[in-house]
Amino acid sequence: MTTLVELPPSVRAAWPYEPRQARVNGWRMHYVDVGPDGGGDPVVLLHGNPTWGFLWREVIPPLLAAGHRVIVPDMIGFGLSEKPTREQAHSLDGHIANLAALLRGLDISNATIVGHDWGGPTGLGFALANPERVRALVVMSSWGWALPPSDFHTRVFPWRLMHAPLVGPYLLGRHNVLAGRGVYLSVVDRARFRQRAQAAYEAVLPDPATRLLTWTWPRWIPLDEGARALDRFNWIEQGLRAWKKPVQIIWGREDDVFDRGKFAGRFKALLPHAEGPHLVTGRHFLQEDSGPEIGALIADFLARLGSA
Amino acid sequence: MSGVQPIPAPSLEDTRLAFLLAEDRVGHYPEFRAFLTRVFDLDRVGLAAPGYLRAPSGGVYALVFIGRSGEPFPAGVEISAVLPALEPLDEDAADRDLWAILRWLIEGVGGAWSVADLDATGRLYRIAASA
Numbered sequence: 465m466t467t468l469v470e471l472p473p474s475v476r477a478a479w480p481y482e483p484r485q486a487r488v489n490g491w492r493m494h495y496v497d498v499g500p501d502g503g504g505d506p507v508v509l510l511h512g513n514p515t516w517g518f519l520w521r522e523v524i525p526p527l528l529a530a531g532h533r534v535i536v537p538d539m540i541g542f543g544l545s546e547k548p549t550r551e552q553a554h555s556l557d558g559h560i561a562n563l564a565a566l567l568r569g570l571d572i573s574n575a576t577i578v579g580h581d582w583g584g585p586t587g588l589g590f591a592l593a594n595p596e597r598v599r600a601l602v603v604m605s606s607w608g609w610a611l612p613p614s615d616f617h618t619r620v621f622p623w624r625l626m627h628a629p630l631v632g633p634y635l636l637g638r639h640n641v642l643a644g645r646g647v648y649l650s651v652v653d654r655a656r657f658r659q660r661a662q663a664a665y666e667a668v669l670p671d672p673a674t675r676l677l678t679w680t681w682p683r684w685i686p687l688d689e690g691a692r693a694l695d696r697f698n699w700i701e702q703g704l705r706a707w708k709k710p711v712q713i714i715w716g717r718e719d720d721v722f723d724r725g726k727f728a729g730r731f732k733a734l735l736p737h738a739e740g741p742h743l744v745t746g747r748h749f750l751q752e753d754s755g756p757e758i759g760a761l762i763a764d765f766l767a768r769l770g771s772a
Numbered sequence: 773m774s775g776v777q778p779i780p781a782p783s784l785e786d787t788r789l790a791f792l793l794a795e796d797r798v799g800h801y802p803e804f805r806a807f808l809t810r811v812f813d814l815d816r817v818g819l820a821a822p823g824y825l826r827a828p829s830g831g832v833y834a835l836v837f838i839g840r841s842g843e844p845f846p847a848g849v850e851i852s853a854v855l856p857a858l859e860p861l862d863e864d865a866a867d868r869d870l871w872a873i874l875r876w877l878i879e880g881v882g883g884a885w886s887v888a889d890l891d892a893t894g895r896l897y898r899i900a901a902s903a
Binding site for chain 2 (some may be wrong): 542551552620621622625626627628629630631632633634636637638639641644645646649683755
């Protein structure tokens with residue numbers, strides 16, 4: 465199990481936050497909780513596959529500068545959190561419940577839930593099940609409905625092959641290709657990413673046994689009516705149609721996983737009152753190219769909402 | 773094309789199984805389960821015996837099939853190298869053999885799945901065995 469002290473010095477220097485632990489649904493979840501103690505208006509930053517809280521390192525400072533409390537959990541199975549070794553430990557409902565356990569344990573209220581990739585459905589699910597704790601939503605390069613999938617996710621090469629039976633445990637398990645190369649391929653400034661961030665994503669998935677969720681999550685993305693989480697995604701979509709609280713949409717101009725026209729556009733259609741989409745430089749992992757700008761966009765959005 | 777061949781059960785005297793790979797959802801795409809069921813006659817054999825493959829290196833690999841209540845059989849499969857009992861694994865050779873087994877699997881599953889796409893995926897992600 466990876467701990468902060470085992471990370472390369474460059475990673476630790478870029479992630480100076482005190483590690484915290486919580487028990488959620490029987491698992492050990494790592495998170496950071498920084499900013500004004502006991503202050504309201506927390507911002508909860510949720511990563512996806514195969515990243516961890518580190519993804520938000522350049523988003524956090526503008527939020528702290530604006531006076532927000534910032535909470536950044538590592539999803540169970542990623543980052544510095546516990547990594548179950550059986551795929552039955554993972555489901556969308558389970559991850560939503562993990563987040564609920566953390567945020568209820570912290571007695572969070574008036575929260576802004578920010579979701580990227582699988583942090584989107586997870587955070588949206590939490591918000592819809594716990595609306596009394598949520599002030600606003602921010603979504604980026606993610607989705608909140610069952611079908612249709614993105615063009616990227618329907619292609620055999622490389623996506624479906626990457627996590628196909630036995631191929632997934634080989635490529636993503638033995639060879640860690642999603643953290644080792646997939647993220648690199650999905651940023652704009654690859655040289656900068658390799659120099660500053662690549663090691664952080666590989667270091668927390670050091671052995672095949674730690675990488676299970678990297679090929680389990682892809683198999684939970686609905687591709688057809690037989691998908692496992694179809695009902696939950698449909699519930700999320702219905703909930704979003706009725707959601708009246710503030711929403712902000714941020715997307716990467718170069719996103720080639722969740723096409724911005726289709727996916728940011730569908731969020732906008734579901735949530736016509738949403739701000740945006742604000743476009744920033746970025747492919748799927750847009751935080752790697754535009755972290756400070758994203759942090760400032762969220763801080764400005766929350767400032768416009770005024771005091772809770 | 774892959775150089776991988778299903779073989780009858782070998783003698784396991786003075787050998788050990790060196791675990792390499794586990795797949796909990798071999799039916800994630802049902803055609804993968806169907807192929808393995810066909811090749812190893814699993815509707816008849818069930819859990820009674822593993823399947824065995826000989827890889828291009830000459831190494832033998834055991835496929836241990838896993839059942840889960842309420843799910844079609846097999847639910848999963850583990851691949852282990854059959855090694856002399858006290859000898860360490862040649863990791864590079866095993867990795868090349870696993871890649872060959874995946875090429876054999878994809879070729880056998882067929883349909884939308886092609887060895888050319890698998891090889892392209894291996895090259896995209898810089899898998900040495902795919903070079």
